[in-house]
Amino acid sequence: MNPIIASILILFLSPKFQVVTSEMILHEPPFRQCHASTLTELGDGSLLAAFFGGSAEGANDVKIWGARQVNGRWSDPFVLADGKVMDGNVYPCWNPVLFRSKAGILYLFYKIGKNPREWFGMMKTSSNDGRTWSNVFSLPGGFLGPIKNKPVELSPDRLLCPSSVETLTRWSAHMEIWDITGGAWTKIPIDTTSGFQAIQPTILAHSATRYQILCRTKENVIASAISEDSGLTWSKLDSTQLPNPNSGIDGVKLENGTFLLVYNPLKSGKNWSNGRNQLNLASSPDGTTWKDILVLENHPDGEYSYPAILQTSDKKIHITYTYNRTNIKHVVVSISKDID
Numbered sequence: 001m002n003p004i005i006a007s008i009l010i011l012f013l014s015p016k017f018q019v020v021t022s023e024m025i026l027h028e029p030p031f032r033q034c035h036a037s038t039l040t041e042l043g044d045g046s047l048l049a050a051f052f053g054g055s056a057e058g059a060n061d062v063k064i065w066g067a068r069q070v071n072g073r074w075s076d077p078f079v080l081a082d083g084k085v086m087d088g089n090v091y092p093c094w095n096p097v098l099f100r101s102k103a104g105i106l107y108l109f110y111k112i113g114k115n116p117r118e119w120f121g122m123m124k125t126s127s128n129d130g131r132t133w134s135n136v137f138s139l140p141g142g143f144l145g146p147i148k149n150k151p152v153e154l155s156p157d158r159l160l161c162p163s164s165v166e167t168l169t170r171w172s173a174h175m176e177i178w179d180i181t182g183g184a185w186t187k188i189p190i191d192t193t194s195g196f197q198a199i200q201p202t203i204l205a206h207s208a209t210r211y212q213i214l215c216r217t218k219e220n221v222i223a224s225a226i227s228e229d230s231g232l233t234w235s236k237l238d239s240t241q242l243p244n245p246n247s248g249i250d251g252v253k254l255e256n257g258t259f260l261l262v263y264n265p266l267k268s269g270k271n272w273s274n275g276r277n278q279l280n281l282a283s284s285p286d287g288t289t290w291k292d293i294l295v296l297e298n299h300p301d302g303e304y305s306y307p308a309i310l311q312t313s314d315k316k317i318h319i320t321y322t323y324n325r326t327n328i329k330h331v332v333v334s335i336s337k338d339i340d
Helices: 001-012
Strands: 016-026 033-041 047-054 063-070 078-081 093-100 107-110 119-128 152-156 158-166 171-179 187-188 198-205 213-219 221-227 238-242 250-253 259-263 278-284 291-298 305-313 317-323 325-336
Touching: 016 291, 033 317, 033 325, 047 093, 047 107, 047 317, 047 325, 063 093, 078 093, 078 107, 093 198, 171 198, 171 213, 198 250, 250 305, 259 305, 259 317, 278 305
Parallel strands: 033 093, 033 305
Antiparallel strands: 016 325, 033 047, 047 063, 063 078, 093 107, 107 119, 152 158, 158 171, 158 198, 171 187, 198 213, 213 221, 221 238, 250 259, 259 278, 278 291, 305 317, 317 325
């Protein structure tokens, strides 16, 4: 084929990603700061978002808050969980993760504790899309559940949960498999002998047995590992082409098989927030080669971070992320053509 004609065809047939909605979820935030959003689609097609909010990250007044989007409008925020425990103490809440199973069970995982080194995993469920909730359950000792990003449903009674641990000397990613029917939790190690201090994996499902994780690291790059046996064993973490300023990421596999990733495409700096001032959306056909397709935020400074991404039943792509710790932003992206 004539190279000029081929170039024209590629340009014409390439998918067109377009931001169709960009809005703040919170109209009048009832707290000073918020962070770490999560997002899921409910049975009626509406959306439920969750995040933690309070006076400041790590303060005892930080709770898990939620908001629903119905008919295109976000509700006022409401409390989904707090940090009260049986001994009467109150601890800050952290990193909610929403997940709705194929059977329609809605899960809310979150952490409570003084800090990420001392937090412990909590969970509650709903069988009616969050209109009412079960009692709160503590996860077994040593298990935290999905630490930031959504799990994958291996079967109707098994969840593959991307997790990690942060200590003063070492950050390390691992996986947890939850047998829902039997109640057993199993910890699956990730080979970190390559030296990466990696946390907060996001899972990309290549097939029924092949899974990939991408992780935030302290080494200024996103790290990746592969499982060929449905998450039971994992390869050694290896670097990707993607930079990472020690900030959270999230990915999704689209209905047509393409992978998307939301990430901060910069390196870290002197301050912890350096590099979080730009947020991009990238696509990949194979989870290895990535191409930036949209710049969601690009500012001289500020924090636009900790994204969550999903594709809803109408094929639209929904992204939420922290907006300068004062709000949660919701962006809807449409695709005009199927991706090759």
